[in-house]
Structure formats: C-alpha cells, structure tokens
Amino acid sequence: MNWSFFHKLGSPKWFYDISGRWLPWFVLATVLLLSVGIVWGLVFAPQDYQQGNSFRIIYIHVPAAFVAQSCYIMLAVAGIITLVWRMKLADVALRCAAPIGAWMTFIALITGAIWGKPTWGTYWVWDARLTSMLILLFLYFGIIALGQAISSRDTAAKATAVLAIVGVVNIPIIKYSVDWWNTLHQPATFKVTAKPAMPIEMWFPLLLTVLGFYALFTVSLLMRMRVETLRREGKTRWAREALEKMS
C-alpha cells in the first residue's frame, strides 16, 4: 500500500491545500443528505403505529448520538497518532474535534429528553444509555478542560492524547457497567449484523441523516482545523499568502 498520503498529512500546508479542495464537496454532500433525509423523515415517512409523529425526532437524535460516539474514538486514534508519529495535524484534529463531539453529545441528550416526554412521560430517566451519553459528555469536558489548562501547546497535545486513550479504554467498561446497572432504553436502532426492525420508508431517511451528520461533522472539523492550522502556522509564508488571498 502506498503510504505517501499519510506522510503528507504531516505537512500543514499540504493539509490546507487539499482540505480546501475537499471542503466544497463535503458541504455539498452535507446539504444534499441532510435536506433530503430530514424532509423525507419529517414529512413523508409514515407515522409510527405507537408513537405517532413524535418518533420523527429520531432523525436528529440517532445521527447525533452516532457522531458523538464515533468522534470520541476518532479522538483516541488522533491521540495515538500524536504520541506515536508526533504528527502535528493529529493534535489539531484532536483539539478541534473535542468541542464538536461535545456538542453532538449535547444534541443527542437534549433531543432524547424531548423525545422522552411524550413516550416515557418524563424528560429524564436514569436509564443506561442516557446515563452513558451523559458520562461521554463529561469525558469530552475533561479533554477540553485539560487542553485549555496547559499553556504549552506541545505538552497539551500529548496530555490530551493520553487522556483520550485512557478514556477510550474505559468507555466499554463504563458502557457495560451502566448497562448492567439499569436498562429501560430500547436496544440499538441500527445493527450491522441484523435486518432493521423498521420498515424501509422509515430507516432509509434515517440512514441519509446519519450520513449527513457525518458529512456535517467532517465539514465543521475541516473548517476548524483549517483555522487552527493558519493560527499555528501564522509565521510561515504560505499561511500569510493564504490569509491575504482571503482578505
């Protein structure tokens, strides 16, 4: 396999150029997937026979929860890359992705609470999956707080990388212990191994919004990373030229 792209990722300038070329396509994908998925899900998908229209919040809730969980794994992968290959860009990705992941977790929690009121009769229950999402939010807060507390950029990068890796080792343990502690939430909506329990008119828009949320995550991550790269490389010539071109 050709690994040159991986080594090129170490160069901030290369990243800035290539991400500038990718960004419009990701924006296009986000707009298409989200608009089609959300309009289809909110307007045209059939009503649920038990929950009526209130189930439609699934088209926001489930994608946000998906992205929130994958984002933490991405943090840990970026952390490993930071520690092993000392790649600056991985650190930029780690620091830029953490707030997005925290927001996604927050959205999943809020939409879950709004959904819980009509279906369970209460905004919040100490159910296993809600609780583990809340804990995930706290883990994100920890990474953000540690990154902000350390003034030296290099030290902050390594420390947050270690914390992300420790966190990701703990996530399955936390998940299983919380599951054991209490369970009321319905089991996972999508499983790779099993056929979905929903009819196709319901899950296909959901699939679109899930992909749309991933694209949205990519867009916001790339935009944050581009700004952060410019800020860090502000002294180099290519960064100044890029800034001049913008203004």
Added chain:
Amino acid sequence: MRRIVWLLFCREWRLAWRRPGDLLNPLVFFAIVISLFPLAVGPEPSMLRIMAPGVIWVAALLATLLSLDGLFRSDYEDGSLEQWVLSAHPLTLMVLVKVAHHWLVSGLALVILAPLFGLMLALPPQVLPVLCLTLLLGTPVLSLLGAVGAALTVGLKGGGLLLALLIMPLYIPVLILGTGAMDAALQGLPVMGYALWLGCLAVLALSLAPLAIAAGLRIGVSE
C-alpha cells in the same frame, strides 16, 4: 530491581510519616462527608440503610481524589521526578511503588474505617465484611486511575479541580459495582459476581494504569 523497589518504598514511607497530619486529612474528610448525609436527609435508620452503600462509596471516591492531588507534586517541584524519568530503572515500576504506598496509607485506611461508618449509617453487621471486601478491591482501582489524572495535571496550578473533572467519569464502573455488591448483600443475594468483576477491574488497572501514569509524568516533566 527488588532493591530499588524496597528503597523507594522506604523513602515514601519516611516522607509520609514526617507529616502524619497529611495522612489523616483524607480520613477526616471521609468522616465529615459521611456525617453530613444524616444531617442533610434526616436520621431515619431505614432511609440511611438504603443510602449507606452509595454514601460510603462516594465519600471514599472523593477522599481518594483529594488525597491524590498532591501525589506527584512535591517530587515534581524538588526535581526528584526528573531523576526518576532519567534513571535506568523502569518508570512504570517506580510509579507503581508510589501508588501502592499511597494506597496503603489512604485506601487501606478507608477500608479499615468504613465498617465503623457502616454501623453509624445503620447497616446490618452481616454486610460489613462485604463492604470491606468491595472497598479492598475497589480502592486500588481508584488510586491507580486517579494517579493517571494526577500525572497528567502534575505541573498545573489549581490541578485539584481539574483532576476531579478528568477522573471522576472513569470512576463510575467501580462505583456501580461497589454499590451493586452492597445492595445485593443487603437483600441477601450472592455478591461473588460483583466481587469478581471488581477484582477484574483491579487487575486491569494494575497492569495498564502504570503505563499511562508513566506517560503522563514524562509529558509533565518535559515541559
């Protein structure tokens, strides 16, 4: 190798006993936090009995966190930590000795003290051995995980609050298993499963946490 472990342990021991007050503080904190609960929710024994496992575990968790805040600080400030990082002996082993000593003077003291507070919170005497056993298995995990946070925040001002923020979410499995075992014991159900799980966590933390602690210390020292 055995000699360096022994020498380090003796050093920690001597340092700790030069300031015995510092050893006592977490225990007093533990006692006060537990005493606050009957004052806050009322002295009804039936209610206290239901709350007792949670209260004791949360208090133990907070006391451990508080005592861990300064674990590496003095070594960092006087430069001995740098010598540790530079020395030929594995850093993981040395931090393991340090954390083991910390557990001996704080965690083990909590284990010994807990039955007393269990009685004061109206726990029936037959569940007290379970309380001791779960704390005995759980507090090493608390010490080891907390030491990871202490290592990551070693050079920072006001690291105590940050340490709590970083590490508290990671303590949740221990809390759940520890209180779960107590609840099972209160209802007369078998507790062996919980104890085995806690043992698993202890072994896992014992084998993996020293690596993370050493990595954190290297980062802190290199600043």
